[in-house]
Amino acid sequence: MRKPPPLAFGHVSILHAVADGNRFGFDIMDATGLTSGTVYPTLDKLESLGYLASHWEDARVARRDKRPPRRYFDLTPAGAAALADALKRYKNLKPVSLAAWKIRPSEA
């Protein structure tokens, strides 16, 4: 089978956030700094790609907290492999000196 194309950076950072233990939409938003309008569709997309699996929180826990159950996400083995692959790619980027590009501290 053909290898799927490399993931975009936003997708990688969301997979990374899930792998880091952030399993709910809002936690992932906090961890990645992305907006809800980006995070939720991307979670669905990654799920349809088979990189994430989702299920509903135990109804008893939700009832105890007087709120509807939440949907939370887990990494699938394919997702873990894709994330490892992507992280390797980013790690392979050799350090470059950006001084010459005159970046102000706030942009760095």
Place this chain on the structure above:
Amino acid sequence: MNAHDEPRSRPERRRSRLLRLLLGIVDAGTWLAPESRRRDWRQQWRGDLMHEWQRRTAHPRGLGDRASLLPHAAGALRHAFWLRMHVRRLEMITQDLRYGWRLMVRKPAFTAIAVLTLGLGIGANVTMFSWIDASLRRQMRGVAYPERFVALNGTTRTRADLGFSYPDFVDYRAQKPDSVDDLVAFSFAPMNLRTDGDPQRAFGQLVSGNYFGALGVAPALGRLLGPEDDRVRDGGAVAVLSHTFWQRRFGSDPAVVGRPVTLNGRSFTIIGVAPPAFRGTEPYLSLDVWVPLAIEASLIGDGDRLGRRGVSWLEVLVKLKPGVTIARAQRDLDVVAAGLASAYPQDLGRGVALFELWRAPASGGPMVAAAMGVQMAVAGVVLLIACANVANLLIARAAGRRRETAVRLSLGASRRRLVQQLLTESTLLATAGGVVGLGLAYVTKDAVRWFIPPIPVPVVIDPSLNGSVLVFALIATVASVVAFGLVPALQGSLSSVAAALKEAAGTLTASPRSGRVRQALVIVQVALSLMLLISAGLFMRSLVKAQATDPGFSMRTGVLASLDLLPAGYDQTRGSAFYRDLLARVRVLPGVEAASTAAKVPLSFGGAGSFLVKIDGYTPAANEQIDVWYNRVGSDYLKTMGIPLLAGREFTDRDTPGMPAVAIANETLARRYFAGRDPIGGRVRIGTTTVEIVGVARDGKYQLITESPRPFLYVPAPQWYRPDSVLIVRTAGSPAGMPARLHDIARALDANVPLFDVRTTAQHLEIATFMQRMIATLLGAFGALALVLATVGLYAVIAAIAAQRTPEIGMRIALGATPRDIVSLILRQGLGMTASGIAIGLAGSLAATRLFRSLLIGVSTTDLASFGGTTFLLVAVAIAAAYIPARRAAATDPIEALRTE
């Protein structure tokens, strides 16, 4: 969570209002989410928002912290919209595809007919396109950056198809503007090539030293020509072989580099072999050998052309810098041309024009483009017929699915949704048709060789199903979906719910609207196929007439062979002696009735030579020019060709340069310019030479089998010497074995003079009718295809109409109609459509056939046999197509038919 139990303070009330607002946004957005995901989406957002709310309430950082959840709720709407755009569409397409696939499998006969029909139509177009594609990219195979090369033609006020002299080429290169990367020059050169055995004809190019470098061609073996080869005028002549020639002639021997080869009697050293993909830069030709332009003088022996600015004999290609447009390079080169025109008198009034390679006038671009346009148009008509056919089948099927459609509409499906589903089904069919078409094109693409004229040069057009052909196939497929799928889809979705649900499975009357559309489609098909058939008929009749036309000579068994003494270094005296010896030896061979030579054999491709003459005793009208075609022929020419001599004598071996100049006139010349006088002894002035007419020959066809009689002169070859000529040998019976004996004789006379383009008279005569044969074949094939498609269409529509009318027919039978009545009822309907189609087709043909009047031989554009014959054929086929469903309808069991009512 004590806050809920205590009496609410104002800030608390505000807080709960904010929460209600957040959840309200989610509730309000619910409709945005696609149905299938609505519940999950709502629950996910309510769950997450509530949880976050509670988290922020437990660690309060002010109300603003919680108010910042509002933009997130807006994100929920974006999420819902995203789901609608992505999930829903994906689900629908998969669903439609699955449904369409099930339909295709469930009705295998329908599917097979539709797919095959589309396959034939698409296949015909892809085949034609692959030929055109191969012809257009022919010239630049194996070249790096082919898209950057354009043709540079020389122009005068009235022409744009001129070549360049060598000094001009050198100047253009030296003054090349910034927009031009480089210029290369070359000239086509047929040569006699000899290694150790027999000499043979080879086709090559003289090329400028930068040729291979600028084209980006790398050697397969050894080295290619380089700039240093421009300086070698004499001695150390080198040659590069083409890959195919190296394989064919040298058995791919890697030791060939450094070996000598004799070209036109002069020794060259082979320095390398070009890569397999590269075949030179002559349109359509596959070349054998390349040699530097610098050795031109010693190879061609026509005097040194390299130094003469007035002789335009080079073709020039321009390699543009990346990203440069033709218009810009044209402007830049105009400046150079203007400079040269003012600097050299020979270049006065000369300009330049850049053309894309395929349409450069100097290499026949406009003619080829016109021929290709016709091919594509004919193939397009076939695809149109195919699409009309499938559209009809789909409408028929849609009629059977009206209840399904109505039910779906009443259950809330939108019309857009229905159209989308019907189009998905059409796309499935078209895709299958496209695949079948590609398969057909793969099989038929090599048929292009039937359409290459049998001329004595190595023409190569090798179509392949490459990227652009595949893209074309895709476009043809998509276009056919639009053509055949859109109308049925729109029509299918237009049925009114109430009417359709009320309708029982069958009714006494068919839906009038779909009936009309379908009949119109059939009529169009019949009309288009009749037009193709009539055109094909005209050309076939024309071919038969051409083959029956008397070409003016009676030789039917014999051999023709070309030879050229120039490369072997003969002058006129030795050359004339060679031809005399050759004819003397050939004439005594067993089985030879007569033999002669001629500069040109009648009915060859290529133009005829002509003289402007003055005739003693004939006063031309004002502005009248006497333009006479001529041929240089050897002794016994008329006897050999079997052209009757009406008066006087033939040329003999005594008509040599020392003797009085003589000529033989044809009937037309004698009658037109010697009215009432005896042409024998008459004098014709050709330039400064005056020739005496010694004989009159019967008229014949000289260039084209279609031409009308025209004045013609034969002059004796020894008095009008040229080193090249065609040896004509008339044999008593079959010419088998004769070519080998002729080769032996030529070799015995001079091993350096090869016979080439050896062919029998029968093969030669095929050339004469080649054009008619080619067009008749192409149109015949497409006409037959169109007839089959139209027949299938007619049959399908009549069968469907008959099936829809089953209850009505059952009623008629129950009321006493005989099977004959029923058959004629159905036949009448079929023939009505056919008649309308034929009427339109006949009118269209009358208009269309005028366009190719000049290509028809002895057949008028309104030829009764062609028009009548094809119309009769179409009517017969239509009756057959209608008769089968008519019989089936007549066999209807009235009880069965009425029970379904």
